[in-house]
Amino acid sequence: MPTELNAEIVAALPFDIRWANVRISFAFDHFLYKKQAQWIRNELMRQKIMEENRRRLGQAKRRIEAMSFRLLPIHLRNLRNNIASHFRLDNCFGLTENQFRAELTPEIFENQLDAIFVTIDRDNFQDVSWAQKFIIQSLANSFEGYVDE
Known part of the structure; x- marks a missing residue:
């Protein structure tokens, strides 16, 4: 195939991640x-960052669930209301x-x-970043209701 034709074909191709792995000719x-x-x-960098943010979101969720057993009921209710309102949901959602x-x-x-976490679009960079940062901040703010057993 002539080189000029290769250049025109490539110019017409859509941007796609598969071209990082597919080989046609030199x-x-x-x-x-x-x-x-x-x-x-x-x-590739965006996908790597997304995977890291998804991992952090999962970790934060597990930590907040574990911490929920140690919060006073009033603080647990406040945390629930705060999380629901942050995601623009009613506090009775789910x-x-x-x-x-x-x-x-x-x-x-x-x-x-x-139920709230199901509403997060896991493919949207901004939604995942926003959610994981909020949950981590909520963890830090919730320790004022912490009780030691």
Whole structure:
């Protein structure tokens, strides 16, 4: 295939991460690299950062669930209301009517937290970053209701 044709084909290709792994020919790779190298590097870095943010979000969720067993009921309710409002949800989101009327227990809190976390778009960089930073900050702020057993 003529080199000029390779250049035109590459110019018409959409940006795609698969071009980091697919090999066609040396000339094709050369033109592709010139056009898409920076974008591919940025995309790979973005995916790496997203995976790290998802991991941190999962860790923060596990830590806040574990901590919920050690919070006073009033502080647990405040934490639940704060998290629900941050995600722009009602404080009864994810609860049955009976659960909402009952005293908030750590188990009910975990169920509600699971329902809230389902609403997070795990493919949206901004949503995941925003959620994990908020949950980590909530952990730090919640220790004023901490009780030692």
